[in-house]
Amino acid sequence: MASMMALFSLLSGIDVSYKTVERLYSDPEVDMALHNLHILILKKKGINNVDASGDGTGYSLTVKKHYSTECAKRKDKITKKRR
Numbered sequence: 001m002a003s004m005m006a007l008f009s010l011l012s013g014i015d016v017s018y019k020t021v022e023r024l025y026s027d028p029e030v031d032m033a034l035h036n037l038h039i040l041i042l043k044k045k046g047i048n049n050v051d052a053s054g055d056g057t058g059y060s061l062t063v064k065k066h067y068s069t070e071c072a073k074r075k076d077k078i079t080k081k082r083r
Helices: 002-012 018-025 028-045 067-082
Strands: none
Touching (some): 018 028
């Protein structure tokens, strides 16, 4: 999103700050328009069930190892080394 803002500023000659975008996102009409656009895109792509989440940064996180399982494995390794 940050690079898109920079590109928009270069192309339009309008200086846009992050705060401007943040204020737009808090506007209920903008929120409704973005939600409707999202729904239309999902329908067009034929996506009926989504098993994902996001925070709006564009970065994703995949958890492959459970925290407590990894801790137990490391504890076992340490215990075996001490014997």
